[in-house]
Amino acid sequence: MRTALVTGITGMDGTYLAQLLLSKNYKVFGTFRRASTPNFWRIMSLGLEDKISLVPMDLTDSNSIINALRISQPTEVYNMAASSYVADSFECPLANLDITGSAVMRLLDAIHTIDPHIKFYQSSSSEMYGNNGAPPMNEESPMNPISPYGVAKLSAHHIVNMYRKAYSIHAVSGICFNHEAPLRGLDFVTRKISNAVAKIKLGLCDNLTLGNLDAIRDWGWAPEYVNGIYLMMQQDEPDDYVLATNYGASVREFAIEAMSRAGIDEKVLKQDKRYRRPIDIDKLTGDYTKAYSVLDWEPEYNYFDVAKMMVDADLQRWKDWQDGKMFPWDAYLYPNEAKVLRRCK
Numbered sequence: 001m002r003t004a005l006v007t008g009i010t011g012m013d014g015t016y017l018a019q020l021l022l023s024k025n026y027k028v029f030g031t032f033r034r035a036s037t038p039n040f041w042r043i044m045s046l047g048l049e050d051k052i053s054l055v056p057m058d059l060t061d062s063n064s065i066i067n068a069l070r071i072s073q074p075t076e077v078y079n080m081a082a083s084s085y086v087a088d089s090f091e092c093p094l095a096n097l098d099i100t101g102s103a104v105m106r107l108l109d110a111i112h113t114i115d116p117h118i119k120f121y122q123s124s125s126s127e128m129y130g131n132n133g134a135p136p137m138n139e140e141s142p143m144n145p146i147s148p149y150g151v152a153k154l155s156a157h158h159i160v161n162m163y164r165k166a167y168s169i170h171a172v173s174g175i176c177f178n179h180e181a182p183l184r185g186l187d188f189v190t191r192k193i194s195n196a197v198a199k200i201k202l203g204l205c206d207n208l209t210l211g212n213l214d215a216i217r218d219w220g221w222a223p224e225y226v227n228g229i230y231l232m233m234q235q236d237e238p239d240d241y242v243l244a245t246n247y248g249a250s251v252r253e254f255a256i257e258a259m260s261r262a263g264i265d266e267k268v269l270k271q272d273k274r275y276r277r278p279i280d281i282d283k284l285t286g287d288y289t290k291a292y293s294v295l296d297w298e299p300e301y302n303y304f305d306v307a308k309m310m311v312d313a314d315l316q317r318w319k320d321w322q323d324g325k326m327f328p329w330d331a332y333l334y335p336n337e338a339k340v341l342r343r344c345k
């Protein structure tokens, strides 16, 4: 039986990947950081809690990484953990560099020491490209990151390449462009949009306030991306692959699509500079030709499908809550959402 260790299993990608690996009969271990408030709502949403084995691990601590490898004895390690909120990396740049960047060196060093035959996947990011001015980007496009997160991801990307070449470790990088789904965290713009649109539709709030509406991103459907990640790891030779849809839409266009799905007026859309970053990438779209030709991977869903599916999911959550149903959900964890929940009881 193949055994996978998924770091960041409590995150969106980690949870969808765990579901996919279980469907392929893997034994799945997942690492999580001990916190005063546990964060297992995604795992419970997909009903995975009894199917996976959870191992405490902290990416800043080599001993805990070695321990997790010894406990799980994986054939494949998927590094889905990072401090993944780009805006936050401007607030805590050094912590981000450590967790998103240096931790990859810790992971690969531990693999090199314990068992260099373990295959390794690294979640690289389109944020590594920065404003290079020539989208759509492919695996060879220049990378000039402009956020602390992008710099950290690029350093991890180079570390993977280095371990591949120096020690022949089967280390793979997936350069993933934005990918979204109902398990997205509320801090990210697409879920912020779908959640607010659902509340507006049900009369629970009256506006959707965002930062930079003109940023263009390439938004795909996350469950398709974890499938691409799985396929990369099954190749004989480790390599880098872009996963994207090759289609760009602005934040404004995504929001309009979401509002139109719910049948609400566009005048609820507001802008506030509080939600802007010190610097933002203007346009990111990705060329997935290599993933298509080598992995036979092709995205089925585009940003308008993604917007609709996310709005439908958030509408259902708020309706279920209004009907008094209990279900795993992140809204309880956010002060602004909790206020709405309390007010409407």
Ligand code: GDR
Residues within 6 Å of the ligand: 084, 085, 086, 087, 124, 125, 126, 127, 176, 177, 178, 179, 187, 188, 189, 190, 192, 209, 210, 211, 212, 213, 215, 216, 217, 251, 275, 276, 277, 280, 281
């Ligand atoms: P991103 O995702 O930074 O691209 O990183 P995010 O959804 O946070 O931002 C996308 C774009 O929307 C603009 N924006 C806002 N963003 C947020 N979060 N909140 C707002 O109110 C808002 N208004 C406008 C942003 O400025 C940005 O241009 C995601 C993460 O998943 C990373 O971990 C991953 O590596 C990359 O995608 C690929």
